[in-house]
Amino acid sequence: MKADTNESKIFKVSRRDFVKTTSMSISGLLLGISFSCSDTAKKLSGNPEYVFSPNLFITLNGNGDVTLIAHRSEMGTGIRTSLPLIMADEMEADWNRVKVVQAVGDEKYGDQNTDGSYSVRMFFTPLRKAGATVRLLLEQAAAKEWDVDVSECKAKNHEVVHSSGKTLGFGLLAEKAAALPMPEESSVKLKEPKDFKYISKQSSIVDLKDIVTGKAKFGFDNNHLPNTKIAVVKRNPEPGAGLKSFIADNAVKVPGVIKVFTLDAPGFPTTLNKPLGGVVVVAENTWAALEGRKALDVTWNKGMNADYDTKSYNNAMLKSVKTKGKVRRENGQVDKALASAKKIIEADYVVPLLSHTPMETPCALAHVHDNACEVWAPVQDPQGVRKSLAEALGMDLKNVTVNITLLGGAFGRKSKPDFVVEAALISRTMGTPIKILWTREDDIQHDFYHFPSAQHIKVGIDENNKVTSWLHRSAFPPIDGTSNANAKEASGAELSMGMIDLPYAIENVCCETQEAEAKIRIGWLRSVANIHHAYAVGCTLDEVAKARGVDPVQNMLDLLGDDRTIDFNSLTSEFWNYSEKLEDFPWSTARFRHVIETAKEKSNWGKSLPKGSGQGFAAHRSFLTYVACVVEVAVDANNKIRIPKVDYVVDCGVPVNPERIKAQFEGGAAFAASLALKSEITVSNGAVQQSNFHNYQVGRMSDSPYETAVHIIESNEKPTGVGEPPVPPFIPALCNAIYAATGKRVRQLPVRLA
Amino acid sequence: MATYQLNVNGANREVEAVPNTPLLWVLRDNLNLTGTKYGCGVAQCGACTVHLDGTAVRSCSLPVSAIGNKKVTTIEGLSSGENLHPVQQAWMDENVPQCGYCQTGQIMSAAALIEKNQTPSDSDIEEAMSGNICRCGTYERIRKAIKKASNAAAK
Ligand code: FES
Ligand code: FES
Numbered sequence: 001m002k003a004d005t006n007e008s009k010i011f012k013v014s015r016r017d018f019v020k021t022t023s024m025s026i027s028g029l030l031l032g033i034s035f036s037c038s039d040t041a042k043k044l045s046g047n048p049e050y051v052f053s054p055n056l057f058i059t060l061n062g063n064g065d066v067t068l069i070a071h072r073s074e075m076g077t078g079i080r081t082s083l084p085l086i087m088a089d090e091m092e093a094d095w096n097r098v099k100v101v102q103a104v105g106d107e108k109y110g111d112q113n114t115d116g117s118y119s120v121r122m123f124f125t126p127l128r129k130a131g132a133t134v135r136l137l138l139e140q141a142a143a144k145e146w147d148v149d150v151s152e153c154k155a156k157n158h159e160v161v162h163s164s165g166k167t168l169g170f171g172l173l174a175e176k177a178a179a180l181p182m183p184e185e186s187s188v189k190l191k192e193p194k195d196f197k198y199i200s201k202q203s204s205i206v207d208l209k210d211i212v213t214g215k216a217k218f219g220f221d222n223n224h225l226p227n228t229k230i231a232v233v234k235r236n237p238e239p240g241a242g243l244k245s246f247i248a249d250n251a252v253k254v255p256g257v258i259k260v261f262t263l264d265a266p267g268f269p270t271t272l273n274k275p276l277g278g279v280v281v282v283a284e285n286t287w288a289a290l291e292g293r294k295a296l297d298v299t300w301n302k303g304m305n306a307d308y309d310t311k312s313y314n315n316a317m318l319k320s321v322k323t324k325g326k327v328r329r330e331n332g333q334v335d336k337a338l339a340s341a342k343k344i345i346e347a348d349y350v351v352p353l354l355s356h357t358p359m360e361t362p363c364a365l366a367h368v369h370d371n372a373c374e375v376w377a378p379v380q381d382p383q384g385v386r387k388s389l390a391e392a393l394g395m396d397l398k399n400v401t402v403n404i405t406l407l408g409g410a411f412g413r414k415s416k417p418d419f420v421v422e423a424a425l426i427s428r429t430m431g432t433p434i435k436i437l438w439t440r441e442d443d444i445q446h447d448f449y450h451f452p453s454a455q456h457i458k459v460g461i462d463e464n465n466k467v468t469s470w471l472h473r474s475a476f477p478p479i480d481g482t483s484n485a486n487a488k489e490a491s492g493a494e495l496s497m498g499m500i501d502l503p504y505a506i507e508n509v510c511c512e513t514q515e516a517e518a519k520i521r522i523g524w525l526r527s528v529a530n531i532h533h534a535y536a537v538g539c540t541l542d543e544v545a546k547a548r549g550v551d552p553v554q555n556m557l558d559l560l561g562d563d564r565t566i567d568f569n570s571l572t573s574e575f576w577n578y579s580e581k582l583e584d585f586p587w588s589t590a591r592f593r594h595v596i597e598t599a600k601e602k603s604n605w606g607k608s609l610p611k612g613s614g615q616g617f618a619a620h621r622s623f624l625t626y627v628a629c630v631v632e633v634a635v636d637a638n639n640k641i642r643i644p645k646v647d648y649v650v651d652c653g654v655p656v657n658p659e660r661i662k663a664q665f666e667g668g669a670a671f672a673a674s675l676a677l678k679s680e681i682t683v684s685n686g687a688v689q690q691s692n693f694h695n696y697q698v699g700r701m702s703d704s705p706y707e708t709a710v711h712i713i714e715s716n717e718k719p720t721g722v723g724e725p726p727v728p729p730f731i732p733a734l735c736n737a738i739y740a741a742t743g744k745r746v747r748q749l750p751v752r753l754a
Numbered sequence: 755m756a757t758y759q760l761n762v763n764g765a766n767r768e769v770e771a772v773p774n775t776p777l778l779w780v781l782r783d784n785l786n787l788t789g790t791k792y793g794c795g796v797a798q799c800g801a802c803t804v805h806l807d808g809t810a811v812r813s814c815s816l817p818v819s820a821i822g823n824k825k826v827t828t829i830e831g832l833s834s835g836e837n838l839h840p841v842q843q844a845w846m847d848e849n850v851p852q853c854g855y856c857q858t859g860q861i862m863s864a865a866a867l868i869e870k871n872q873t874p875s876d877s878d879i880e881e882a883m884s885g886n887i888c889r890c891g892t893y894e895r896i897r898k899a900i901k902k903a904s905n906a907a908a909k
Contacts, residue, residue, distance in 0.1 A: 076852035211858075667892060701893040
């Protein structure tokens with residue numbers, strides 16, 4: 001999946017660029033946010049024209065204004081606020097004097113690929129060091145000015161204070177600090193956590209007011225280039241299969257339509273980067289483009305997946321997991337242990353294709369002219385987009401500029417560049433700026449879907465009521481299958497999301513996979529393979545508890561065994577720790593136990609509930625974050641499922657922005673409830689059968705939890721991500737609650753009780 | 755093409771559009787009022803919600819020819835200057851938005867609800883907001899913010 005994501009590499013990038021410049025070396029001012037200056041700050045100003053840029057991320061003006069670069073994409077997690085907040089804290093900047101500027105896509109910023117829930121994990125320490133270095137420089141500048149020892153000077157809230165009480169404002173010190181040599185890395189001291197003023201404190205997102213007043217700019221809101229035209233594309237329902245013929249006579253008659261032409265199809269597999277091709281309609285305005293497209297008469301080619309039918313495909317996967325597959329983790333002798341078990345628990349689980357459906361569909365503005373390309377787009381991976389554009393246009397990377405707008409949700413969809421490349425190719429043909437719109441129908445029918453999957457789990461319990469064996473088989477087409485026709489086997493990384501990372505102290509464990517071929521574009525969806533694995537494992541554990549006659553929480557603690565760190569590398573050669581070394585981010589059963597026990601306590605686990613109501617429990621570690629979840633459901637006579645209460649306990653190390661962590665968990669619960677209760681993509685004759693929210697249903701207010709309590713464990717451990725971890729344990733907790741309320745086991749998603 | 759005189763956010767605006775053009779695209783393309791969002795185009799998601807004479811409507815499914823002299827209010831016209839509408843203020847107090855994309859539509863639906871019903875119950879809120887989807891799942895805070903705004907409005 002991801003390349004190395006360790007922190008030191010990134011810090012080297014920012015160290016290398018830790019050079020003084022006297023001009024703002026930043027661009028991408030599109031998302032600049034200004035805060036008003038206070039009067040006291042103005043009094044302290046030095047040369048207001050002076051610009052001190054000690055590193056790529058921080059700029060201090062002579063008037064005291066601070067500009068901080070947000071280099072990761074904002075799709076709703078609050079990262080555009082949280083990362084600058086870390087720098088401001090270490091720098092002792094006053095948050096009200098800070099302006100946040102979104103970086104363009106450029107390698108000089110280090111990793112910008114915003115997925116995998118690792119923004120905070122990867123950048124917490126480097127950005128703290130960047131901020132602390134500037135703080136030290138300012139303290140040194142003040143010491144020099146006063147001719148005192150630097151130990152007597154302390155930066156505090158945008159000024160440096162001497163032990164005698166005298167002060168100098170940051171603005172006044174900017175020019176003087178710039179004249180100093182860059183301090184040795186070893187002399188830079190990070191703050192003690194107790195001295196944090198923004199980290200772990202509540203803070204609103206920087207875009208809040210712009211969002212509630214409608215001023216925030218998303219991907220389709222950029223109307224600043226004169227002569228911009230609108231494009232939509234009609235695509236073959238079978239991905240990659242291409243065009244046979246088309247008649248545009250009626251389309252070009254639609255008032256406002258300018259041009260109709262084709263884009264080549266990539267064949268299948270399509271790759272993750274290439275557009276699907278199709279018939280392009282360019283028009284003066286959006287409605288004309290849509291009406292023009294409606295009037296097209298198109299005949300599509302049939303490709304290799306013309307007979308793809310999810311019903312038979314899923315049945316075949318389900319059949320395959322009943323027989324022995326390729327072993328991916330094996331400890332002890334499962335067959336033998338199962339043969340001598342007193343009780344056997346056995347269940348199959350099926351999860352359908354799922355679509356991301358961010359509220360903002362894929363869209364972009366592109367302008368290709370004079371052998372240069374500039375785009376404004378809601379993308380998770382701006383550097384990847386830049387490369388794809390350079391490749392598709394045959395241009396030098398340096399001639400391609402990727403400006404990142406706010407993302408109206410993404411969930412993994414906007415980590416692919418295909419829609420931006422489309423816009424650029426169309427702009428090149430037209431010679432004008434082009435805004436491309438994917439309609440909701442385009443989005444639902446041409447997504448990179450979450451894998452369809454089938455799983456089989458078989459558990460043996462011996463005469464002492466001990467779980468002695470665990471057999472887990474999983475079949476799903478790997479994401480690699482979208483790029484490589486020979487990739488039919490799930491990768492170790494995909495299996496380390498909830499399957500081969502099984503943490504329980506069970507003597508005999510076997511994890512196997514069956515091959516499955518991608519027949520449609522598969523991509524990562526919020527928490528990826530954790531979705532289906534955590535669902536199957538979490539539901540099976542509930543069945544095991546029942547079979548053992550033990551409370552489900554106690555059952556999990558029993559299985560977890562003594563506190564220890566698990567050396568997964570010795571259990572399977574395929575283990576993946578989200579690109580981190582196990583030494584740096586160990587698998588700690590103590591931390592897992594702690595979230596489980598806390599959830600039991602906080603949720604009032606086992607409380608008495610009326611008939612038709614029930615509580616369910618599950619816990620899961622994903623993206624290095626430990627989460628336990630208790631869901632309460634109420635099912636009425638019409639089988640309408642309501643979720644009055646959810647309790648989450650999360651251990652994500654240092655909670656950098658607790659307010660946004662809570663928001664991610666509230667939203668994650670609603671997102672997971674939506675996946676489990678509502679959503680399903682089916683394919684018949686190679687074409688997706690759903691088209692809009694009437695038949696690809698997603699959770700609305702009444703389907704979502706009424707109250708989500710998020711309990712954050714206080715911790716000084718390294719921070720880990722929270723964007724994806726809320727999703728995996730929620731679905732089994734919900735299904736287990738449905739069982740508690742109705743006596744019905746949910747073995748297939750979405751939940752259908754009737 | 756036809757010419758329409760629209761009253762948008764208190765101002766008279768003349769626009770040229772074919773008669774079946776949805777108001778959404780007239781607002782966004784002709785008037786550059788981009789706070790009103792596209793989410794589905796078929797009255798399923800609420801991202802495009804505006805007020806027509808104070809009633810919440812889905813502008814993606816409302817042809818410009820049907821507006822006549824009714825007053826159109828978009829998110830840009832919900833409040834003026836620095837004074838936020840109580841619903842917008844409640845949205846800020848409760849830190850409702852995540853990605854923010856659905857939020858202008860949510861706010862317009864909520865503002866229309868509170869205009870008619872100053873003490874909405876949970877089920878009133880659920881009903882009034884059932885046409886607005888938020889994929890980021892901010893529903894709990896939306897409910898809280900509506901209650902907060904309705905308390906403020908009732909005072
Ligand atoms: S865009 Fe109008 S309701 Fe979805
Ligand atoms: S805040 Fe993202 S869709 Fe509602």
